[in-house]
Every structure is written in C-alpha cells, then in structure tokens.
Amino acid sequence: MKQLENKVAIITGSTKGIGRAIAHEFVREGARVVITSSRRENVEAAVSEFSPGSVYGHVCDVLSYDEMEGLVRAAVERFGTIDCFINNAGISDPFVNVGDSDPDAWGKVIDTNLKGTYYGSRAAIRYFLSEGKRGKIINLAGSGTDKASNTPYISAYGSTKAAISRFTFAMAAEYRDKPVSIMLLHPGLVRTGMISPENPTPELLRQHKTFNTIQDIFSQSPERSARYAVKMASSWSDGKTGIYMSALDGKRKKLMLMSYPFRKLTNRIDRRTF
Secondary structure, three states: OOOOOOOOOEEOOOOOOOHHHHHHHHHHHHOOEEEOOOHHHHHHHHHHOOOOOOOOEEHHHHHHHHHHHHHHHHHHHHHHOOOOEEEOOOOOOOOOOOOOOHHHHHHHHHHHHHHHHHHHHHHHHHHHHOOOOOOOEEEEOOOOOOOOOOOOHHHHHHHHHHEEEEEEHHHHHHHHOOOOOEEEEEEEEEEOOOOOOOOHHHHHHHHHHHHHHHHHHHEEOOOHHHHHHHHHOHHHHHHOOOOEOOOOHHHHHHHHHHHHHHHHHHHOOOOOOO
8 A cells, every 4th residue: 555545745836846846745645636736827737747637736836824824724725624735935045145136026035935834734733633533734844954955145045944944843843742743854956947047146155166066976866755744644653743854864864974075086976857
C-alpha cells in the first residue's frame, strides 16, 4: 500500500519549485492534491502534468485569509475531506542590503511568507478541529531558521523563516492535546527561481562567484525534500507534533562538502533550476 493512499493534501504555491515536487511525490504515493497559485495560467499548466482526478487546481492568493478559507472549502467540496495542509508558498526579497531595500518589497515578503503561513495554518486547524479528525500541518522552513543560518542581503526572507519556525512550534504546543500534527520541514538549498533571479542586483553581481559556489556545493533536487514531506504526512507522524525535519542537516552538509571536489572534477554538479 502506498504511504498516502486515499489522503487529500493542499499545497500552497505548488505550481513550481519545491511545492510542485511535493505535489508529484504525493500523487505517486496515492494522495489527491489541491494545486494552488495566485495565477490561473500557472495552475492550469501544473494541473496538466497530472493524470485526471489526481489533482484539483484552485487559484488562491495567500495574502487573503478569506481566499485561504475558500481554498479549504473548495478542497472539501471537491474531495470530501482534507488530511494535510502544506504552507509552501513563499517569495524572497531582492539581494540588497537593508539601507538600499524597498520598504514595500520588504513588507510583501513578510506578508506572503509569514502571514500566508499563519492564514493557511489557521484555516487548516479550524477545519481539522471542527471535523474532529486527525490532520497534518506542515510549514516550510528555510535559510534563517537555524541559529547558524545567517541571511545577509535577504533579510526579509530570513526573518520570515525564523518567525515561521517559532510560530510552528508555538502552534504545536497550543494544540499538543489535539489529534493534529503540526510540523516544520526544511527543504535545504534548492535551485529555484527564488534564488536564481533573472535580473540580479548589483550586490548579487558582486558576490556572483561566492553565491554560485555555495549553490554548487549544497544545492539538491526538490525531490529529496518531497520525500521528507511524504513521511511527515504519512501515518509515521500520527500522535506526534512539533517535529522538525531537514533535507540538509549537519551530516548531509558534511557529505555534500566532502563530495564537492569529486563532483566538480567529474562534472556531476546538477545546475538545473526547478
């Protein structure tokens, strides 16, 4: 039996990158998935990648709580239930220092990443509790989550990921006596459009070599974090909450660092953008 047989999952921001990889992995493991994005054309393109009936596309802006509640209602109307809600949608600020940053752009990152995660978590927990059922909420960590993870030039993004960590564990403590598993997943470093800007800032151009080397050493495909998401959404986490899993933990970082010279020498560095 597949790990997610007959489960239903909502994944925000799932038309590309990490969210898209998680959606594909969930479907392979037997789940039905609600694909979301704020852009209809992106939703339609993503849905076309799946077999009929395995996914449902819904346009939703995570900046609107009403739309997030509407997303939950639409998923239930389509599939009859929800078992897992993954708050994946996120953006990053341009690669600039604080003094040169745009306050509006900085604030949009806070709203999208942090408020979007809060909105999704609130809508999901209210549904799970109202139905009295076991549910899973998985929030996405990132650079800025761990104590040693510094995020110069993307201060808004790093701030949101630190805050999402604290928010997730606070929520897990609040509902520790309920049958809802509230968890945090760190996908590690993945080459997505978020970290591969088409129009690099002057600061990014100045640090181009260092930035690319870090990506060459530590970047991984999103399928690795997608497999972690499957485990967290499966029966493995039943009765557990406050779980933190990382697709790039300390051991993995050491392995990636030690293997880098060999991968570089043999031209085995994957530079695809997902």
